[in-house]
Each structure stands twice: as C-alpha cells, then as structure tokens.
Amino acid sequence: MKVQHFYDKDTATFTYVISDSATNKCAIIDPVLDYDMHSGKSKTTSADIVIKYIQDNDLQIEWILETHIHADHLTSSSYIKEKLGGKIGIGENIKEVLNFWVPMFNSVFDTPLDGKQFDKLFKDCEKFNIGNLEVKVIHTPGHTPACLCYHVENSIFVGDTIFTPALGTARTDFPGGSAKTLYNSIQKILALPDETKIYVGHDYPAEGKEPQYVCTVKEQKESNILVNKNITEEQYIETRNKRDFGKAVPRLLLPSIQVNLRVGKFGKPEENGIQYIKVPVNKLG
Numbered sequence: 001m002k003v004q005h006f007y008d009k010d011t012a013t014f015t016y017v018i019s020d021s022a023t024n025k026c027a028i029i030d031p032v033l034d035y036d037m038h039s040g041k042s043k044t045t046s047a048d049i050v051i052k053y054i055q056d057n058d059l060q061i062e063w064i065l066e067t068h069i070h071a072d073h074l075t076s077s078s079y080i081k082e083k084l085g086g087k088i089g090i091g092e093n094i095k096e097v098l099n100f101w102v103p104m105f106n107s108v109f110d111t112p113l114d115g116k117q118f119d120k121l122f123k124d125c126e127k128f129n130i131g132n133l134e135v136k137v138i139h140t141p142g143h144t145p146a147c148l149c150y151h152v153e154n155s156i157f158v159g160d161t162i163f164t165p166a167l168g169t170a171r172t173d174f175p176g177g178s179a180k181t182l183y184n185s186i187q188k189i190l191a192l193p194d195e196t197k198i199y200v201g202h203d204y205p206a207e208g209k210e211p212q213y214v215c216t217v218k219e220q221k222e223s224n225i226l227v228n229k230n231i232t233e234e235q236y237i238e239t240r241n242k243r244d245f246g247k248a249v250p251r252l253l254l255p256s257i258q259v260n261l262r263v264g265k266f267g268k269p270e271e272n273g274i275q276y277i278k279v280p281v282n283k284l285g
C-alpha cells in the first residue's frame with residue numbers, strides 16, 4: 001500500500017490517496033473544494049492537484065471516502081467523481097446529521113434525508129476493498145454522530161477524531177457531539193497495535209513549520225495532550241468540555257455543512273439560474 005498526503009493550507013486539511021501497488025487501484029480520503037466565503041467563489045485547485053497525482057501515477061479510482069460531514073471545508077467528492085469516477089462513501093449515521101441540519105437550511109428539496117446522494121453508507125465494522133487491499137470501517141462518533149475511521153493494513157485514517165499528540169482531539173460541541181462518546185471512540189483507535197500509523201485530518205502548525213500528518217498509536221498513548229494513558233475518561237470529558245465552552249464556530253461552518261450534505265454540490269439554482277449559500281440567522285452559537 002502506498003499513502004500520499006496533500007495539505008490544504010487555507011483550511012489546514014489533509015487529503016490522502018491510498019493506492020494498492022499490485023493493482024493500481026486507489027481511493028481518495030477527504031478531498032477539498034476551495035471556497036472563498038466573502039466572494040462566494042469556489043475553485044478546484046486543491047482537487048486538481050490530487051487528480052493530477054492519480055493520472056500521473058496511472059491509478060484507477062475505486063472510492064472517494066469521507067470521514068464525516070466536515071464543518072471547516074467543502075468537499076470536492078462530486079467534482080472528483082465527475083472527472084475520474086469512483087463511488088462516494090460515508091458513515092450510515094449521516095442520517096442523524098441530515099436530520100439535524102436539513103431542517104435548519106430548509107433544503108430537503110435538494111438534500112435527501114436518507115443519504116441517497118452518497119453511493120455508499122458504511123455500517124460499523126463493514127469491510128470493502130481498494131484493489132487487493134481490505135479496508136475495515138470503524139465508527140467513531142463524538143466529534144459528529146457520523147464520524148468513522150478507515151483501517152487498512154497497519155494504517156488508520158481517523159479524520160477528526162484524534163489529532164497529533166500536540167493537538168489533542170477534535171472538538172465535541174457540534175450538534176450530536178459528545179466528549180464521552182468521542183473518548184470511547186478514541187479507545188477503539190488506541191486499542192490497535194502500538195506501531196499502527198494514525199493519519200489525521202488536520203494540523204495547524206506554527207508559521208514556518210511543516211504540518212504533521214501521521215503518528216503512531218504508541219506516541220498517542222504516551223503523549224497526546226488530551227487522551228494519553230494517564231488521563232481518565234472523566235478528566236478527558238472535563239477538559240474537552242472546558243475547551244469547547246464558548247468556542248467560536250469554524251469560519252466555513254455554514255457553507256461547508258450545507259454543501260457537504262449534498263456531497264460537495266451547491267444545490268438547486270433559483271429561478272435566475274444562480275446558486276446560493278444560505279445563512280440561518282440567530283440560530284447558532
């Protein structure tokens with residue numbers, strides 16, 4: 001298996017391409033669609049870099065995988081599917097996320113509540129293949145109800161569950177989030193063998209420093225600032241809740257959620273042919 005990472009500096013997001021050397025089949029995890037909320041302009045620069053990598057390496061895409069409905073960047077899954085093919089997968093608990101947010105955006109006319117806009121809704125412990133590689137899905141709710149991890153060989157792609165040891169874990173104050181649930185989800189990751197490589201969804205390095213995208217289970221157990229082997233569940237919950245109390249929502253929360261629930265599409269144009277991003281007033285925060 002080969003893993004190639006890509007870093008989007010604007011949203012501090014990692015995208016991964018996993019490929020099977022024996023068959024040249026591949027999957028993309030968490031691709032980004034560039035979006036400027038002030039001008040309403042989207043770009044495919046980040047996605048095109050990933051597409052070029054796949055084409056230059058003669059890879060055939062089988063899957064475009066989401067670890068959850070992101071609240072800090074837009075997904076380019078649908079754009080990539082249009083260009084390269086592949087099936088788009090996400091966790092089946094997406095239905096909980098849809099049930100909360102679709103009424104908020106009043107968008108049921110172009111955002112089905114049953115998740116059929118995705119090609120595949122993964123159950124917990126479900127297995128699938130990328131070429132000859134077997135991938136196991138592990139549901140890890142807590143940051144959002146629909147978060148999951150993709151476990152392949154000695155690597156696990158964890159999205160926003162646990163971050164690098166210096167960063168800690170994802171926040172748990174989004175709708176349907178829970179520090180207790182996330183703590184228990186993270187224990188599933190930390191129960192894997194010490195040498196397992198953990199590929200994270202974000203890093204926010206200091207200016208001039210390289211972002212860190214991978215670490216091991218052993219490193220997390222020894223030194224994660226929020227969930228190491230010396231921290232109890234109660235201590236984690238208290239610290240996590242304190243950190244999240246009064247925290248500002250992510251810059252791209254509202255555009256991201258509504259677009260990502262449509263798999264990265266901007267939705268039905270109004271009578272004038274223009275697509276809009278909606279902002280519910282005085283409903284959050």
Ligand SMILES: [Fe+2]
Nearest residue numbers: 069070071160
């Ligand atoms: Fe997230």
